[in-house]
Amino acid sequence: MGDYYSRYHQMAADAPSTAVQTGVLLVNLGTPETPTAKAVRPYLAEFLGDRRVIEAPRWLWWLVLHGVILRIRPRRSAHAYAKIWTPEGSPLRVGSERLSLALQQELEQRLPHPPRVALAMRYGRPAVADAIHQLQAQGVNRLLVLPLYPQYSATSTGSVIDAVADAVKRMRYPPALCTINDYHADPAHIEALAGSIENWWQDHGRGDHLLLSFHGIPERYVRAGDPYQQQCLTTAELLRRRLGLEETAMTVSFQSRVGRERWLHPYTDETVRRLGAERIGKLDVACPGFAVDCLETLEEIAMQNRELFIESGGGDLRYIPALNDAPAQVGQLADLVERHTRQWQPA
Numbered sequence: 008m009g010d011y012y013s014r015y016h017q018m019a020a021d022a023p024s025t026a027v028q029t030g031v032l033l034v035n036l037g038t039p040e041t042p043t044a045k046a047v048r049p050y051l052a053e054f055l056g057d058r059r060v061i062e063a064p065r066w067l068w069w070l071v072l073h074g075v076i077l078r079i080r081p082r083r084s085a086h087a088y089a090k091i092w093t094p095e096g097s098p099l100r101v102g103s104e105r106l107s108l109a110l111q112q113e114l115e116q117r118l119p120h121p122p123r124v125a126l127a128m129r130y131g132r133p134a135v136a137d138a139i140h141q142l143q144a145q146g147v148n149r150l151l152v153l154p155l156y157p158q159y160s161a162t163s164t165g166s167v168i169d170a171v172a173d174a175v176k177r178m179r180y181p182p183a184l185c186t187i188n189d190y191h192a193d194p195a196h197i198e199a200l201a202g203s204i205e206n207w208w209q210d211h212g213r214g215d216h217l218l219l220s221f222h223g224i225p226e227r228y229v230r231a232g233d234p235y236q237q238q239c240l241t242t243a244e245l246l247r248r249r250l251g252l253e254e255t256a257m258t259v260s261f262q263s264r265v266g267r268e269r270w271l272h273p274y275t276d277e278t279v280r281r282l283g284a285e286r287i288g289k290l291d292v293a294c295p296g297f298a299v300d301c302l303e304t305l306e307e308i309a310m311q312n313r314e315l316f317i318e319s320g321g322g323d324l325r326y327i328p329a330l331n332d333a334p335a336q337v338g339q340l341a342d343l344v345e346r347h348t349r350q351w352q353p354a
């Protein structure tokens with residue numbers, strides 16, 4: 008009896024069961040380890056094998072993916088990645104790591120009990136499950152999941168939530184969870200975007216037209232209820248008003264389509280060609296859906312679409328960089344974290 012109680016008291020004393028430690032899991036898409044077909048292939052296989060990304064009958068898609076796409080695309084994509092690769096690695100990885108570090112430092116300056124920040128990639132490494140385990144090893148028992156996608160899509164944010172749910176399914180004692188679905192209309196986010204475009208204009212002069220290009224998704228997904236298109240258009244409209252631009256001074260388009268299905272319109276490449284043919288002098292392009300620069304901005308927009316624009320009669324296409332680890336984005340994300348974790352802060 009006495010033995011039982013003393014053991015019980017010892018256990019209770021050892022267990023820090025009332026300590027609250029918050030974690031923030033930043034999640035971005037993921038990127039290959041090296042710009043080679045060998046490294047791009049498993050990355051694409053995981054990405055394009057995700058049912059959230061490709062909604063098609065499984066067996067049919069498996070045949071197309073493994074029989075056709077993974078035989079052709081890795082080499083083509085690797086060639087594109089090679090053009091933007093940096094000495095530190097893939098821009099998406101380097102930019103996401105810098106942002107994660109800056110957010111950790113900002114929260115440490117602001118809060119007496121700062122959350123621990125970890126970065127995960129939806130595809131490739133560091134895997135979502137590994138990052139959550141790493142946070143738990145640091146004592147985290149409250150977890151805020153913050154996908155680095157300002158607009159919600161089932162294909163991007165939804166898939167991150169799947170990965171978190173899969174990780175949690177295997178845990179005996181998971182952390183309490185909170186997930187941020189989107190921040191597409193957060194005033195501080197709009198302010199950060201507007202400020203970065205204005206700063207860029209201050210250094211380079213204002214162009215003749217502003218194009219906002221978002222990543223596309225199949226139109227079919229929007230018809231099925233994905234709020235992505237609406238959220239992109241709302242971000243764009245809020246940004247246009249904040250910048251004080253006439254409706255005719257700005258265009259919205261959707262880039263990076265894959266396959267033959269109809270994706271969100273208008274397509275960025277067709278829009279760029281049209282604006283070139285209209286003999287626009289300087290076309291400024293920003294991609295507000297990308298928190299961090301990556302293949303889709305640095306290669307597709309700043310290289311491929313710039314060439315398209317000039318070929319079709321335009322003057323120059325100037326890509327305005329993503330927010331990356333700019334203080335305005337770090338501050339906005341820190342505010343978001345503070346708002347969502349206040350409920351957990353020790354009194």
Ligand SMILES: C=CC1=C(C)c2cc3[nH]c(cc4nc(cc5[nH]c(cc1n2)c(C)c5CCC(=O)O)C(CCC(=O)O)=C4C)c(C)c3C=C
Binds near residue numbers: 099
């Ligand atoms: C084929 C279906 C795809 C859907 C749907 C899709 C949605 C989607 N993607 C992003 C963000 C990024 N995508 C990136 C690259 C990329 N996207 C697809 C396909 C779909 N994306 C592919 C095949 C690729 C790989 C590159 C290529 O082969 O062309 C990237 C950049 C990755 C990097 O390493 O730099 C990002 C970021 C969002 C936000 C989204 C839905 C809204």
Ligand SMILES: [Fe+2]
Binds near residue numbers: 222263
């Ligand atoms: Fe994509």
Ligand SMILES: [Fe+2]
Binds near residue numbers: 302303307
């Ligand atoms: Fe692309």
